[in-house]
Amino acid sequence: MSDSLLKNWQVMILIVALILSFSVLAINGLKFGIDFEGGTIFYIHLAEPIEDADEMSQIVTTVSQRLDWTGLKDTKVVPWGKDFLVVQIAETDPEVVERMAALLKKQGKFEVTIEGELIFTGDEIIKITKDPAQGYGFRKEGESYQWLLPFTLKSTAAQSFTEKTFHKCTISAYDPQSGSQYECERTYFFIDRPTHAVLVIPRDVYESDKLSFITGNWNENIPPSTRVDEVLLNSALDYFIVDDKLSEEQITELQTLVSSNDELTALLHADLSETDKQTLISMGYTAKESDTSEITPWIWDVTKARQIISLSEDVTNMNIAKIEDAELFSDLVIRGFASDAEQAQARLGDLTILLESGSLSTPVDSISKETISPLLGERFLFNAGIMGGIALLLVAIVIFIRYRIFKLMIPIVLTGVSEVVIILGFASLINWNLDLAAVAGILAVVGTGVDHQIVITDELMKGEGDAELSFVNRIKNAFFIIMAAASTTIVTMLPIVLFGFGFGKLIGFAITTIVGVLVGVFITRPAFGELAKKVLR
Numbered sequence: 001m002s003d004s005l006l007k008n009w010q011v012m013i014l015i016v017a018l019i020l021s022f023s024v025l026a027i028n029g030l031k032f033g034i035d036f037e038g039g040t041i042f043y044i045h046l047a048e049p050i051e052d053a054d055e056m057s058q059i060v061t062t063v064s065q066r067l068d069w070t071g072l073k074d075t076k077v078v079p080w081g082k083d084f085l086v087v088q089i090a091e092t093d094p095e096v097v098e099r100m101a102a103l104l105k106k107q108g109k110f111e112v113t114i115e116g117e118l119i120f121t122g123d124e125i126i127k128i129t130k131d132p133a134q135g136y137g138f139r140k141e142g143e144s145y146q147w148l149l150p151f152t153l154k155s156t157a158a159q160s161f162t163e164k165t166f167h168k169c170t171i172s173a174y175d176p177q178s179g180s181q182y183e184c185e186r187t188y189f190f191i192d193r194p195t196h197a198v199l200v201i202p203r204d205v206y207e208s209d210k211l212s213f214i215t216g217n218w219n220e221n222i223p224p225s226t227r228v229d230e231v232l233l234n235s236a237l238d239y240f241i242v243d244d245k246l247s248e249e250q251i252t253e254l255q256t257l258v259s260s261n262d263e264l265t266a267l268l269h270a271d272l273s274e275t276d277k278q279t280l281i282s283m284g285y286t287a288k289e290s291d292t293s294e295i296t297p298w299i300w301d302v303t304k305a306r307q308i309i310s311l312s313e314d315v316t317n318m319n320i321a322k323i324e325d326a327e328l329f330s331d332l333v334i335r336g337f338a339s340d341a342e343q344a345q346a347r348l349g350d351l352t353i354l355l356e357s358g359s360l361s362t363p364v365d366s367i368s369k370e371t372i373s374p375l376l377g378e379r380f381l382f383n384a385g386i387m388g389g390i391a392l393l394l395v396a397i398v399i400f401i402r403y404r405i406f407k408l409m410i411p412i413v414l415t416g417v418s419e420v421v422i423i424l425g426f427a428s429l430i431n432w433n434l435d436l437a438a439v440a441g442i443l444a445v446v447g448t449g450v451d452h453q454i455v456i457t458d459e460l461m462k463g464e465g466d467a468e469l470s471f472v473n474r475i476k477n478a479f480f481i482i483m484a485a486a487s488t489t490i491v492t493m494l495p496i497v498l499f500g501f502g503f504g505k506l507i508g509f510a511i512t513t514i515v516g517v518l519v520g521v522f523i524t525r526p527a528f529g530e531l532a533k534k535v536l537r
Contacts, residue, residue, distance in 0.1 A: 014523055
């Protein structure tokens, strides 16, 4: 390759793209789907049978979006009967699998309350803003990491928020320089707040939690001076504090509650006496027992509280006299803290997924998992690579027979291999789990690339003479045909990518095809045109 060709910008773009692709592949490597490396299968038992087919379809879509919103992780969700889901995903790392299991266990019912009153739910959030310029992301704040998730409410929810937070601040002090200092009410964020349940709390656990709430824990999003009675108020649950054992008055009240509701769950601390547990069960309660974690108060965990965020004087319209004139706030921010960057990213990512995918119409009763073996294995992948190489070689031979120019085989093979390398580099960069459909898509892209190279070669060999202007015009003609074909392919595949939940592996094929076409049109085809011009001169 001559120095002049190396200075050509189209060729330089190809070289840079190859260097970057090789670098990413060397650092990240490639991830493969279930077909090649195996994965994990989850069995999800829903708390209630789903009779409606549309409702089941929505549950399947929600679970798919939680695990694989990009469609690149080789995920498959299939309903089994009326109350089971079978989920396959190409992941075997124990930590990642446990995180996925925790995400699947959540119904995803997001609620925000103030003074025990519901303000809005996750279903009323219409957009999650993922733009770092608008605050989305995480950053170091002192000893911790703060994460921010901006979102937009529906107009009705914004109206509700404005009305229920109006003037929820009081003046605590006054500074001549900075003005009035306010102390504002706090909003409570819950995910899967229990319903049809009562809390039964041993006295020592209650007193311990009370102290923990006052102390606070920023890394668990519990601000100092939090009051345990406020947490219980916002949980909207009946609760009973037990000294030594359930009193006669408490037993009578518990009996009255369960008599008026046939399906009540008693959320019990593990320290509650066995006698009291059996008493509750004999009344008709479903006992659900849990112990205190090492990090957060038991009441915080059992009520599913996730964050406490104080309001500000601006949001509560303290400078507005009448509620009719209050400013509506539809753009709000959820903020939280974590002990390190990895935890902050995980919490931000999990909450983003839950809010974007929405809540399940019914809770998850239980979930089990097992590892599954690869169906095809690395040997098949190696064979596919060999077949692709042979196909490319055969194409080069056919090209030689057609044009009788041996040197023309070199740029055709070079650009074909370059396309594959760049696609694989892109796959490695975004942690794309390549499945069988993706491999098929790569082979299809190589075939499409050869078609385009033939179009370019035919155009270059038309007419007489080798004037530069003639070559430029022929390249323009060739790229007009190529752009039209590429646009048609992209328009055909794009709906599958955008609305393809339920299409399974077809999404991987569509994404591979689109990426390959874009790589070809903007990187490899222009470089091939320059290489072919050099050869044909």
